[in-house]
Amino acid sequence: MITDPELDGAWEAEHAGERAEELAPRGRAEGAAGARRPWLWALGGAVAASAVWAGGLYAFGEKxxxxxxxxxxxxxxxxxxxxxxxxxxxxxxxxxxxxxxQNDHPAVRGAICVLQNGESVSTLTVRAQVDLHKKTDPGAEFDVPSLWLAADIGAGRTEAVEGLGERAVVLVSPGDATVQLRVLDGGAVFTIEAYGTGRAQNAPADTAALHAAMAEDARALMAALKK
Known part of the structure; x- marks a missing residue:
């Protein structure tokens, strides 16, 4: 059977002397230094290249x-x-x-506002939320569906919304009872959610009008908070 030379004991015994000679100084000290000098230059170049690469990677990661x-x-x-x-x-x-x-966490500064159109009985409740991500870019996780929302409203449909922020999606629950709009832009995530409450368990019948109104209000909120 052919074996890996590094794992073959016979090969190790046969070449042990040669490897010892290669590591030991040969001739005068000057000759030994000269023999080692290219290796040291190579090592120095590798270290320098590694430092530059690591520095670039760190800067890129920080960005x-x-x-x-x-x-x-x-x-x-x-x-x-x-x-x-x-x-x-x-x-x-x-x-x-x-x-x-409001909640000011070192990683995310969040704010929530809940509005409704009735005191004890309302036909519509609206929740707005703004999350400013101070440590990591939220874009990598923006498309990950909320397990909490899915468990709360069940399987629904997701639609992309054009012309709003960097990316925007709307999630509609079965029966259009809950509609959630999420917008990613400039390190922030804006969420507007509308749902029926009280005796009226459904949002307004005109779902298209509701979507358009949510997008309009999201755009107005983004303009109000723009630096």
Whole structure:
């Protein structure tokens, strides 16, 4: 059987002397230094090349890891998210106790605003969310579906939305009961979700109008938070 020379004990015994001679100095010290000098130059070049490569990789990684955020942080998302287009469909969404919350994490600064068009019974609830990613570019994970949303609303359909941010998608649940629009742009992810609540378990019947209103309000919110 043919074996790998590095694993063959006989080969090791036969060439052990030769390998020892190659490692030992030969002749005068000057000759030994001269023999080793090309090897040292090669090693130095390899180290230098590795340092340049590592430095370039680090700089490239830093560029990927810290995206330039094109949007400012909001102090009160319900004040910046006016939802005027959705209001034309479902009535004044700021009339009944807007709920606002912010969270400043070292990796992501998030803000949420929840609006509804009724006090105890409403036909439409709207949730807006803005996430500013300070450490990593959200583009790599933007297309990953939300398991929480899928478990909550069941299997739905996803459609691309043209002309909104870098990328935008809308997810519609079975029966059009829940519609979620997500927009990726400038290191930020904008989410607008609309769903029926209370006794009315369905969003407005005109789904196309709802989609258009959500896109219009998302565009207005992005303009309001643009640096």
């Amino acid at each position: 990927l890891a810290a995206p330039e955020i094109s949007y400012r942080a909001t102090k009160n998302l319900c004040e910046d998210f006016r939802a005027q287009a959705l209001g034309r469909i479902a009535g004044d969404l700021h009339r009944y106790r807007p709920m606002n919350q």
